[in-house]
Amino acid sequence: MNRGPEGRRRPVTIHDVAREAGVSRGTVSRVLNGGHYVSPAAQTAVNNAIRRTGYVVNRHARSLITGRSDSVAFLLTEPQERFFEDPNFNVLLRSCTQELASQDIPLLLMIAGNEDERRRNLRYIQAGHVDGVLLVSSHSGDPVAGELDAAGIPVVACGKPIGQQARISYVAADDRDGARQMVRFLYESGRRRIATVSGPPDTPGGVERLAGYRETLAECGLPVDEALIAAGDYSRASGGRAAEQLLERAPDIDAVFVASDLMADGVLDALARAGRSVPGDVAVGGFDDSPAALAAAPRLTTIRQPFDRISKEMVRMLMARIGGEDPAAVILPTELVRRESA
Amino acid sequence: MNRGPEGRRRPVTIHDVAREAGVSRGTVSRVLNGGHYVSPAAQTAVNNAIRRTGYVVNRHARSLITGRSDSVAFLLTEPQERFFEDPNFNVLLRSCTQELASQDIPLLLMIAGNEDERRRNLRYIQAGHVDGVLLVSSHSGDPVAGELDAAGIPVVACGKPIGQQARISYVAADDRDGARQMVRFLYESGRRRIATVSGPPDTPGGVERLAGYRETLAECGLPVDEALIAAGDYSRASGGRAAEQLLERAPDIDAVFVASDLMADGVLDALARAGRSVPGDVAVGGFDDSPAALAAAPRLTTIRQPFDRISKEMVRMLMARIGGEDPAAVILPTELVRRESA
DNA sequence: CTGAAAGCGCTTACAG
DNA sequence: CTGAAAGCGCTTACAG
Incomplete structure (x- = not known):
């Protein structure tokens, strides 16, 4: 950063670089923008000049002309x-x-x-x-x-x-396939009364993960029992409320596939309050592999979103x-x- | 937004506004920048023109000349x-x-x-x-x-x-005073073995809240027992670990002032695992009044940071x-x- | 491959 | 109070 006589910063411009490199401003600009139509010699001279002067492009000037903001x-x-x-x-x-x-x-x-x-x-x-x-x-x-x-x-x-x-x-x-993986895993672990807490029906995750749940149950030859389906709004609290509903409607559930880790954390709380052990009495599967999955106790088995x-x-x-x-x-x-x- | 012949957007500039208002570009600019030295008539004409044309300032052009980025x-x-x-x-x-x-x-x-x-x-x-x-x-x-x-x-x-x-x-x-309020509240609720989980010693909250804890204990005529002080790193997990240490060193604690809500949530977990009821056996006070305070169970009594x-x-x-x-x-x-x- | 020149849209002394 | 003009720092046809 150059400083003028009184120590005030005087930003170095393309002009300074051009002078330093012994070329025109146009050439400096060409180097800056990909180096097309520039001789190797000029290229080098400009790059050195940029290094020596500490030049940094003024994005406003550039944006003014290109019409893009680069943000x-x-x-x-x-x-x-x-x-x-x-x-x-x-x-x-x-x-x-x-x-x-x-x-x-x-x-x-x-x-x-x-x-x-x-x-x-x-x-x-x-x-x-x-x-x-x-x-x-x-x-x-x-x-x-x-x-x-x-x-x-x-x-x-x-x-x-x-x-x-x-x-x-x-x-x-792939929401649907993620749901499928989890439900199949639950099934293969021996669970047969698999409930779900879905996300809001106006969200893709709410729709697709529920669809995956239904499909997979069918594939596994399990009936789809509407009493085993409760909806949340992706908040932790809504997960807890959904679990309470589930427990009331179907006390015999042995697994819950929850459409988000945060809601799953709420489910965990509700299950603990109801005296159910996890995963002993009820297995809980989440979705996201968000930091919430690791913060939960027990830590959540979940579907990782990349x-x-x-x-x-x-x-x-x-x-x-x-x-x-x-x-x-x-x-x-x-x-x-x-x-x-x- | 004006559109040119082929439907391409042609941004309206200060020039268009000037023409529309029947004044010079300088006058438009003056209106834009506070309206100093502009007659009421011109002012009005320009404002109307701006409205009619849908003019929006080009920040890049402005920044180029003012030298500020306005971000x-x-x-x-x-x-x-x-x-x-x-x-x-x-x-x-x-x-x-x-x-x-x-x-x-x-x-x-x-x-x-x-x-x-x-x-x-x-x-x-x-x-x-x-x-x-x-x-x-x-x-x-x-x-x-x-x-x-x-x-x-x-x-x-x-x-x-x-x-x-x-x-x-x-x-x-005011970290120190916040700590003071909490510790005094705990004292006035009848607690006498008040522990603390502090934040990291290289943070102001870590230092000041601990200082407030010490001072207030002294003011209340309670001894400062180093066994009642454990440090965390503001993470939930560190709160849990600190609580375990505290419980081991001083099983008779009846209150903990925790330097953040998140750590307090961890303390709550540890206390539950140890079979202590909150606030029955042990009162827990947090700090921040962050969303974590409401998500905790029981909900945290805490110090609100504004x-x-x-x-x-x-x-x-x-x-x-x-x-x-x-x-x-x-x-x-x-x-x-x-x-x-x- | 390179320089001279126009111009992006604005602000701001400078005269009046 | 207002207009004409310079200039912010850059990019990009345009000639060569």
Whole structure:
């Protein structure tokens, strides 16, 4: 960082680099942007000059001319309780930040907990302040995906946006197969009264994991008993309430497949209060392999969602969309992680 | 949003507004920047033109000339386990985002979980891509605050940065007084063998809350028994381990003041495993009033940190710093929240 | 392969 | 109070 006479920082510009390297500004810019049409000699001279001067590109000047901001929004549309409670969001946020950082792209965090915030964030995005958005929201009835798409903003959603006319790219874990793996595992462990706590019916995880549960029961030759199905809203407390219902309607259950680790933790609490041992009396299987699975006691046997890969794919797809590629969907496989609860 | 002949978006510029309003670009700009030296008539004409055209300022062009980016970084330097586990971060992140959004300032999220990431983020920040940084890190030995300050970047830390030569602005809750309130409350409830689980000794909360514990015991005429003091690292698991130590060293404890809600939740688990009832046998007091306090069973009696005000103050102070004001510290009062655990 | 030049959209002295 | 003009730091056709 150069300093002028009075110690004030005078940022070094492309002009300084050009002078230092003995070339024109245009050549410096070409080196900066991939080095096409630049002789090796000039290339070297410029790179050395950049090193010596400590030059860093002024992104505003660049953006002004390219029309891109080289930044991306992470838009979370979720009631704040869930953001506070569910570690999945942190995992996703963390790995997206990391993945973007490795490409030197800053992530603008936007949280829309209510209609007002949704509107404000939408306006900001539509003003072109970001090149695209990573959309995270469990409730896929959310119209925001469609609105962004309609405005021509590249979007990649985490989880399939239900009800959007398939114009939106998304990345999701294979929910149905994950459910299948867990239910089959429970069955093969000898459980025969397998209940489930599903997620909200307006979320892909709520729908698909329940479907996987039903299918697998049928495959195993077990009847599907509606008394064994209770719905939660992905919160820990809702898991506890669902377990209580289940216990009341079917005291003989010997296993529960829960559609999220956080809810499974609530189920564990309810089971303990009811005096049932886990996994002795009742086996409990979760979903996510989130940090909550390890914090639970006993630690949860669960289905791992490959959040790292999910984030990587989301970022990759968003970049592709920004680059003009058509939308696409990526489904990633899940994996059973065996611990103590089942 | 105007569209050109082929439906491509052609962003409306200050030029379009000027033409529409029948004034010069300079006048439009003046209206945009506070309306000084502008006649009411021109003011009105410009505002109408802005409305009609749907004009939104191009921040890059503005930044290029003002030299400010009108954005702020939220830098979290924390091992990722803690970010995943501790809801305090989410609360802070959420309310800072919100506070900044209300001023139309985007928040760039940066997470530094290791040395590499620290370095990269530092470089990014020093390149002037943000106007200032909100620094959140429980471990205040962290040199990043000093490095940023040395580079002339305005910084406001959450919690007192220990070991920094007081040049850094910070906002903190009154940790010592919070501890005092809790210990006194425990004493006045009739408890006499009051233990504590403290935070890490290299964090302000670790130091101050422990100090408050000691002082208050002394004020109450109770001896300070070192066997009643165990340290955690703010994780839930460490709370459990500390409680086990405490129980072993001093089976007769009848209360524990825990320096964070998350650790208190771990203490609750350990107590349950040891067959102690809460608050019957042992009263448990937490600290933070984080979402973890409500998720715990029984729900935690705790000390509320005013996170909303903390965030507001952090943002306000950062803006002041950016505007050239000298550093300052703000200490906010805490409050006892009585629930079931004590 | 390279330089000179235009121009991205804005702000801000500078004259009036 | 207002307009004309310079200039922020960069990229990108355009000639050569």
